[in-house]
Amino acid sequence: MSFLSVTRVIKRFGDVEAVKAVDLEVPRGAFFALLGPSGCGKTTLLRMIAGFEQPDDGVIAIDGVAMNGVPAHQRPTNMVFQSYAIFPHLNVFDNVAYGLRRDGLGKDALRARVEAMLATVRLEGMGARRADQLSGGQRQRVALARALVKQPKILLLDEPLGALDKRLREQMQVELRALQKSLGITFLLVTHDQEEALSMADHIAVMNGGRILQIASPRDLYERPNCREVADFIGEINFFHASVKEIAGDNVTCNAGLLGIVPVPRRAFGFAIAAGDHVLLALRPERITLSGGTVAGEIAAASFLGERSHYHARIAGRSEPVFVASSGPAPQGPVMLGWNPADVIALPFVE
Amino acid sequence: MRNRGLLVYAAAYLAFLYLPVLFLPLFSFNASQYIAFPLTGFTTQWYTALFADTAMLQALSNSLKVGVVTAILSTLLGLLAAKAVTQYRLKGTGTALGFIGLPLFIPDVVLGIALLLLLAAIGFPLSLATVVLGHLCLCTPFALAVLIARFEGFDRSLEEASADLGENGWMTFWRVTFPLMLPGITASLLLTFITSFDEFLIAYFLSGTDATLPVFFWSQLRFPARLPVVLALGALILLASVVLVVLAEVVRNRGVAPDKKTIGA
Numbered sequence: 001m002s003f004l005s006v007t008r009v010i011k012r013f014g015d016v017e018a019v020k021a022v023d024l025e026v027p028r029g030a031f032f033a034l035l036g037p038s039g040c041g042k043t044t045l046l047r048m049i050a051g052f053e054q055p056d057d058g059v060i061a062i063d064g065v066a067m068n069g070v071p072a073h074q075r076p077t078n079m080v081f082q083s084y085a086i087f088p089h090l091n092v093f094d095n096v097a098y099g100l101r102r103d104g105l106g107k108d109a110l111r112a113r114v115e116a117m118l119a120t121v122r123l124e125g126m127g128a129r130r131a132d133q134l135s136g137g138q139r140q141r142v143a144l145a146r147a148l149v150k151q152p153k154i155l156l157l158d159e160p161l162g163a164l165d166k167r168l169r170e171q172m173q174v175e176l177r178a179l180q181k182s183l184g185i186t187f188l189l190v191t192h193d194q195e196e197a198l199s200m201a202d203h204i205a206v207m208n209g210g211r212i213l214q215i216a217s218p219r220d221l222y223e224r225p226n227c228r229e230v231a232d233f234i235g236e237i238n239f240f241h242a243s244v245k246e247i248a249g250d251n252v253t254c255n256a257g258l259l260g261i262v263p264v265p266r267r268a269f270g271f272a273i274a275a276g277d278h279v280l281l282a283l284r285p286e287r288i289t290l291s292g293g294t295v296a297g298e299i300a301a302a303s304f305l306g307e308r309s310h311y312h313a314r315i316a317g318r319s320e321p322v323f324v325a326s327s328g329p330a331p332q333g334p335v336m337l338g339w340n341p342a343d344v345i346a347l348p349f350v351e
Numbered sequence: 352m353r354n355r356g357l358l359v360y361a362a363a364y365l366a367f368l369y370l371p372v373l374f375l376p377l378f379s380f381n382a383s384q385y386i387a388f389p390l391t392g393f394t395t396q397w398y399t400a401l402f403a404d405t406a407m408l409q410a411l412s413n414s415l416k417v418g419v420v421t422a423i424l425s426t427l428l429g430l431l432a433a434k435a436v437t438q439y440r441l442k443g444t445g446t447a448l449g450f451i452g453l454p455l456f457i458p459d460v461v462l463g464i465a466l467l468l469l470l471a472a473i474g475f476p477l478s479l480a481t482v483v484l485g486h487l488c489l490c491t492p493f494a495l496a497v498l499i500a501r502f503e504g505f506d507r508s509l510e511e512a513s514a515d516l517g518e519n520g521w522m523t524f525w526r527v528t529f530p531l532m533l534p535g536i537t538a539s540l541l542l543t544f545i546t547s548f549d550e551f552l553i554a555y556f557l558s559g560t561d562a563t564l565p566v567f568f569w570s571q572l573r574f575p576a577r578l579p580v581v582l583a584l585g586a587l588i589l590l591a592s593v594v595l596v597v598l599a600e601v602v603r604n605r606g607v608a609p610d611k612k613t614i615g616a
Contacts (some may be wrong), residue, residue: 034425035353050515051514078515079512085508088509088531098518099517099518102517145514150517
């Protein structure tokens, strides 16, 4: 049994099923992200783990203990709220010390523990500051310190970086990651920002419409998405309709219309196929080359981004452009699009 | 020119508002029992007479009792109602609020008579308790209005954060909700106390033989010789009111300087 185990959990709000029979296993010490668009049920799931909402069905267990009926204040979890929820009537020190009152620490021990935690989140000497004297980044650190000082089994983070500007966000991503590694506490992050999830988490569960679509490492999610929604949600991608022409051992050939006959390795299909099946083939922009290929096209738009350039290539007979990312020299005139068969992502076709 | 005109207007307005009030302390120290200029001499005899008057002291004590009990009860009722209205989605909230606020728009004399008829019909004896009941109808809407305004800006995730950090509902209330609501609670206590303390009509109908201060005041006006004593009493009430309001402001500013973003006004 894993450290956090969510089994067939269902949550309804009136007639709406916000979370639909979700299963989730989070190993001890992991940095795990729940990624999905707003309204996908990720925050509801997090709030059920924290104990702010009760599941209508299913079991949530932490470290082998079922949490059904255990109120939020008795759970071994602590949360960094999206709004940070810093107590405005307390200073930084008292905010961080808030949850330690019941732990029966002596005055000196309590002070030492709070000061150590403030140092960990780089807020040394800020204990006397009032909540309204803090910047956004500092508020975030106070929220983090206040939760971590309780030494939770799982730290829950609800869109923790959403309110910060881009620069600070990137800095905090690195810091959070380092903090998680050094403390060894299991982090469960909820975010709609794929970059945030990809850069910090070891494991990502992609959610949509109250369901988990796929759970994988960031790299596998990017290179081996299991459905169109995941492929579309993580990064840029080009989709091509195709049908399976022939299956011969490890080699599959597909008829991909404008792309012609396309060979795809059998292992690219994570699902059962038979000749004649409709499938969806997908290619990441950086996996497409602009020369030496077999598909003729021309560049409709180009944008130079420094270390690489983005192109929109038009293929005769296809309305939407093919998105290509390349670091090579700018192409002149017509292009011949090509790719390595091993880079083709094969997905089930759903009407 | 226009500015000067406004200034004169403002001065006249304030004079009209406060000069009559200042006559109270002025004449309460005047030696003559007639309220007329010129002043005839300085005396504290009316104050001496006031504190020798046991009926007055009894009325003062009655009013304080009614005011304090009304303030606490109406603020408590207002607190619970405001929390329910702002933090839970309940059916019929608008209708309920409308009915709670209605007594503010019913003439006090109608409310007083109606309550008197009701109490007479069920055979409930008139006492200070019935005055409190009447005042609750009047004060609870005030408390509710003050406290709803406070709760509306209250970030519920603060209470969740407290629960998350290991405090149960009761301790969360005392460590988070109450301190953040304190300015609102203080304002509500003050407003409802003053409203009850000043109220005459309902108290007149419902007080039975235990007169509150305004009722006592009214009864004394029948005796011209008692007028300077009534003035002395008025002056003291004025002083007490000013002290109370200033004190409340000080407490409000010192107690909690709430984060504007999370609490609102």
